[in-house]
Amino acid sequence: MNIIEFRKILAYHTFNSTSNFTNHLKYLKSQKVLITVDDGHISFYENAFPLLKPYQIPAILFIVPSLINTEKPFWWDEVIYYLGKEKGAVELKRLKSIPNHERLAFLEELRSTSEKPLLKQQQLTVEQLKEMQNAGIIIANHSFTHPMFDQCTEEELREELRKTKAFFEEHHLDGYDIFAYPNGNYNELAEKVLKEEGIKYAFLFDHKVNKGEINPMRISRLSVNDDTPLWKLKFILNGWHSKVLPLRKKLFSMLRR
Ligand SMILES: [Zn+2]
Known part of the structure; x- marks a missing residue:
């Protein structure tokens, strides 16, 4: 091809x-x-x-x-999971436009401060x-x-x-x-x-x-x-x-x- x-x-x-x-x-x-x-x-x-x-x-x-x-999730699905659809969508947009290390720190913070269990997703x-x-x-x-x-x-x-x-x-x-x-x-x-x-x-x-x-x-x-x-x-x-x-x-x- x-x-x-x-x-x-x-x-x-x-x-x-x-x-x-x-x-x-x-x-x-x-x-x-x-x-x-x-x-x-x-x-x-x-x-x-x-x-x-x-x-x-x-x-x-x-x-x-x-x-x-x-069973690790896609990171954008995690954002929606923790923050909900509406707030998650706003954050996603922001996260795609900030330095990578800041995005990673934000995700880590979300996981560690939430009372929700870690999101699992079946991967290939x-x-x-x-x-x-x-x-x-x-x-x-x-x-x-x-x-x-x-x-x-x-x-x-x-x-x-x-x-x-x-x-x-x-x-x-x-x-x-x-x-x-x-x-x-x-x-x-x-x-x-x-x-x-x-x-x-x-x-x-x-x-x-x-x-x-x-x-x-x-x-x-x-x-x-x-x-x-x-x-x-x-x-x-x-x-x-x-x-x-x-x-x-x-x-x-x-x-x-
Ligand atoms: Zn992609």
């Missing part, structure tokens, strides 16, 4: 709406698209992987190795990763602990990548050099470190169709969900979504004047 052959790359996360996702696959089969899935949520293995198999649509699963073979196992890799899914790199790469120090960035590389080597997984920025956040330093640490392809989360010559370190992706209606999926694949959204914003701001 030549990754930069694909202009239209979809980015999914979790899978609960299997009948709707089946409709996606039926349609996507005739399109030249690449499916990517961020985070390695267990629902991919349970609900999407069995459906995906017969369709032979190329797919990449970006995993967070520190969570594999554990190495065995499941290997089963998927053997079936043709590319298991790839979403960093070791899913920090925001534009909020990390150079040292933190290198540690994220080196630990991930060791994990991929230990378990004979193939896609270390294919990387998706957590939350899509990137900057110059992160891109430099990625290259130096052997990353060949880096995926963004920018809701765009790839146009012209593709920069392999800044590959655009279109955000979709398993329950996105088929008409909307077609709309998004045509690149209309990213054009219409700014137009809509412009229109609203005009109307509000």
Whole structure:
């Protein structure tokens, strides 16, 4: 598979709406698209992987190795668990825009001061990763602990990548050099470190169709969900979504004047 052959790359996360996702696959089969899935949520293995198999649509699963073979939760789910949906959403936004060590300190504080028991979440196992890799899914790199790469120090960035590389080597997984920025956040330093640490392809989360010559370190992706209606999926694949959204914003701001 030549990754930069694909202009239209979809980015999914979790899978609960299997009948709707089946409709996606039926349609996507005739399109030249690449499916990517961020985070390695267990629902991919349970609900999407069995459906995906017969369709032979190329797919990449970006995993967070520190969570594999554990019951540790994704950190954003912890924030919602401790603070509730509304307050959690506000904090999440803040946590994604502060230095990484401050985010980690905040999370530690949440865990240690709450009366709630630690949140547990079933994560993928190495065995499941290997089963998927053997079936043709590319298991790839979403960093070791899913920090925001534009909020990390150079040292933190290198540690994220080196630990991930060791994990991929230990378990004979193939896609270390294919990387998706957590939350899509990137900057110059992160891109430099990625290259130096052997990353060949880096995926963004920018809701765009790839146009012209593709920069392999800044590959655009279109955000979709398993329950996105088929008409909307077609709309998004045509690149209309990213054009219409700014137009809509412009229109609203005009109307509000
Ligand atoms: Zn992610």
